[in-house]
Amino acid sequence: MAVKQKILIVEDDKTIGHFMARALEESGYQVITAESAREAKMLFLSYCPSLVLLDLGLPDEDGIIVLEHMKKWHEEIPVLVVSAREREAEKVRALDMGADDYVTKPFGISELMARVRTALRHAGNLKREPENLENEVFSQNGLVLDVPHHKVTLDGNDIHFTVHEFKILELLFRHKGRVLTYSWMLKQIWGNYMTSDNQILRVNMANIRRKLKENPAQPRFIQTELGVGYRLMDDEEG
Numbered sequence: 001m002a003v004k005q006k007i008l009i010v011e012d013d014k015t016i017g018h019f020m021a022r023a024l025e026e027s028g029y030q031v032i033t034a035e036s037a038r039e040a041k042m043l044f045l046s047y048c049p050s051l052v053l054l055d056l057g058l059p060d061e062d063g064i065i066v067l068e069h070m071k072k073w074h075e076e077i078p079v080l081v082v083s084a085r086e087r088e089a090e091k092v093r094a095l096d097m098g099a100d101d102y103v104t105k106p107f108g109i110s111e112l113m114a115r116v117r118t119a120l121r122h123a124g125n126l127k128r129e130p131e132n133l134e135n136e137v138f139s140q141n142g143l144v145l146d147v148p149h150h151k152v153t154l155d156g157n158d159i160h161f162t163v164h165e166f167k168i169l170e171l172l173f174r175h176k177g178r179v180l181t182y183s184w185m186l187k188q189i190w191g192n193y194m195t196s197d198n199q200i201l202r203v204n205m206a207n208i209r210r211k212l213k214e215n216p217a218q219p220r221f222i223q224t225e226l227g228v229g230y231r232l233m234d235d236e237e238g
């Protein structure tokens, strides 16, 4: 039998903590729980979990500080932030500090599980031998991105993409299922000199969506995470 993956839940709200623990255990994960920042850091260091679910509002310390410590100690361990709705600034800050994704309270079990699986898969991919990145072809739900030939097809039809549009799509594909913040994407595509002006990204994204015939109300590929960034939907959500 495969060794169970350990997940550390850091949550001071017992109801939410139990809900997450039960759902994860039923899906075959081993769960460790902490109700304070102090306990979280201790358990993190002694167990080296496969993944952490971190509530940002903890009684003894700001969860952001806990995140900072965890990323300093073990950058490779994915941390999913659990945050209240309407706290976009907090989510963006956590993501920019190295959090791998977030779930917004209140969340459903299927959403939580999808985020956990995506983060674990991504962490696993990073650990493996780096593949020849130049030769990759990604596909999702009828959309194919052929990196070496710089070619995009949708349901078999060629679509012309500009260099920047292509790079944005490639970035989303490489991090499928995860939310990417505006500032991170800007930096990846236009480099460090680019400031926090999202306009250029928004214009490019609007063009991409038009070319992909996306209906913003019911996206087939790219989801907007309001005030945070964009996410390429994972297969199971599509």
Ligand code: CA
Pocket (backbone or CB within 6 Å): 011, 012, 013, 055, 056, 057, 058
């Ligand atoms: Ca809390």
